[in-house]
Amino acid sequence: MKSGDAARLMGWDNTRLSRILRGTYRISGEEVRAFCEKLGVDDPEGVAEVARVADEPAGQGWWTAYKDRVGQNYLDFIELEAEAEMLQVQHPVIIPGLLQSPGYAREMITRAPTVVSPAQAETLAAIRLSRQAVLSKAVKIHALVPESALHAAFESGPALMRDQIRKLIDASQMPHIELQLIPLTTHPTYGAGGAITLLSHKHPWAKVASVDNPLGGTHTDDAEQVDLLEKEFKAIAGVALPVDESRGVLTRYLEGPRK
Template sequence: MTQKRATPSIKRRRVGAQLRQWREAVEMPSGDVARAMGWSQPRFSRVERGYYRIGRDDVLDLCKKIGVDDPKGVEEVARVAEEPAGKGWWASYADKVSEAYLDFVELEAEAETIRIVHPKVIPGLVQSPLYVREMHSRARSNDSESLIAIRLARQEVLSRAKFHGVIPESAFHAEFESSPGLMEDQLRKLIAATKMENVTLQILPLKAHPSIGSNGAMTILTFWHPWTPVASIDNPMGGSHTYDPAQVAYLEAEFERISSAALPVDQSRDLLNEYLEGLHK
């Protein structure tokens, strides 16, 4: 049975946050908006914080009352507001993973672009099935099979989103005694990914200064208008994400610093092929 969420769904929070952003842009007090809608102040506050679901008609009416001049943006927010919570393939895993991780999976599935860097391992969206199983078989979890299934299902997003991943060269030096063919399988997966038009892969070389990319894994997601970018930081509890423009901008600059220190795309592809050839010598 699906467990009850302790926090509002990510869709409701995003809808509420966008409505609040539009309201603040026109400097209209929340009390005035609540009265215009015929709502109480507490109800409107809960809408903006994502605790109270509103539908398409309410979104259109509210945006008209506060004078939002963004037809496409309003239509997009109205569309998402109308969607039921828990919609998507990930809903069946709601009782198996943390809310933070489930929220990230839902955000990732909606992303237009995905940028990711990891200081130690191959990024999850381009991991081979053998690599995924190896990573999660060692994880501290009572349900590694669900985590494996989720990781592999997430990779479907590469069929439509633009992906830019920075991979540490050190990841190719890992040894997997229980699965000797794993690294060959993984390298072939990465080489195949480099041939996808929407995928950009760069290798952070071993000789790069250790301060580059050493502060942890991060993912930056951008979306269709009008949604704001989201940055996510990995941790053992499932990660955390932020919509704060200043924090996202800081992490975007950090990603650019790391990717600038990484090998260009062509050299990265050549290095992948060198490692693959080296396995057969």
Template sequence: MTQKRATPTIKRRRVGGQLRRWRGSMKSGDAAKLMGWDTTRLSRIERGTYRISGDEVRSLCAKLGVDDPAGVEEVAKAAEEPIGGGWWAAYAGRIGQNYLDFIELEAEAQTIYIQHPVIVPGLLQSPGYVREILTRAPTAAAEHAEMLVSIRMARQAVLSKATKLHALVPESALHAQFESGPAVMRDQIRKLLDASEMPNVELQLIPLTAHPTYGANGGVTILSYRHPWANVASIDSSFGGSHTDDAEQVTFLDGEFSAIASIALSVDKSRDLLNEYLEGLHK
């Protein structure tokens, strides 16, 4: 059967990446011969540019000696999923591929660690705050900005699932002033307070007194998944961020997140301070 070249979606790349990890130290040529393939075909499968069927995943893993039935079945199932699933597929070609990939990665995560040094993280933004952030950007075109507002609000659906969120929010973000008036920040603080009461959300404020080295490297999101998928780290940028599942890099960024969390206010103290801001008691 002719193997069709596939668009290298993030799902295909993750399937290929997991197969590459299972291949381990075995040479690609040797692994390809186990399936009667040439090395180019296996290479393209591992990069996500060739489709692989669920049965081929099971067969390859059996020949590689992978002793992980549940993990193999998870990857085989993912390999069979059609391209273009999920609500975000409607935005393909209208937003950057990196951002599209991130939305899919975020939607499928079991836990999300997120930290931003300047603004309230996107998953916790109120509608008014989102609109202020996105529509007043120097390069924002009205129609495109409104589309981005819709996308950001749709992303927040992950919090209504079992997804666990640990968010580090800079206290300095609560001092933002908008032309629309103080109601924007009042609604945003209420949103943060409501989120802090959710059983799957852990929210900590990074105090104004924190040393500026904490979080100085920009916004980071760390995503973890059910077995056997590798964790992913995403670093914010104007182009939708850059994502990596390199274990060493993810571990490093996870360590940075933990260091920031260690100097942030506790969940209870963060909630108390948010209430002070809402009541206008904090000056």
């Protein structure tokens, strides 16, 4: 149906419909249901979900308190992550943010090559740790963690990494978290493309893929790009250690070398 014809079904002009489609003009859940009915959409579950979101007040997430202190790309990612039903995360170098201990998170932020003020560092650390609220929800998480990250040495001493390994072991024992270690012997081409997060949401929302970068990440719901990154994630998972074996390796790292 042409946009003009679709707009007339609701008594709207083309400009209003264009703004609605771009997400710059809010409509109510009732209008969503009425519009879908006039268009002949036969998907009760999908219509109900879109109507539910349309009725949600804007700016209700905890992350909105940080809107003037971090970039919009990062805020968008946090919201996508918080609303996801399944998360697939992979980092080729460090422990993924959702699984970082407080000490490790602050070490990664304060010692990053990009210089930030103490206040900004504390803000970023608080956000990273707040994001971990998804760990206590019924969100399925599949995490690929590089074994090489367990060899990091910090000036503060080995206690920091021991605490981090304990957090990984605890996470691996949660029924909704699948944690695999990428062994040291893995060919470096696996993960060479950078950190990947795949976010799956309720029907009818499209799956989103995010590639990490210093500007807060690049996110896409383009089907071809998401499919490519899904294949990348699956390939890395295929060479990673099984869950039980990964937990065993983590335990050995925690216990340290036998005398």
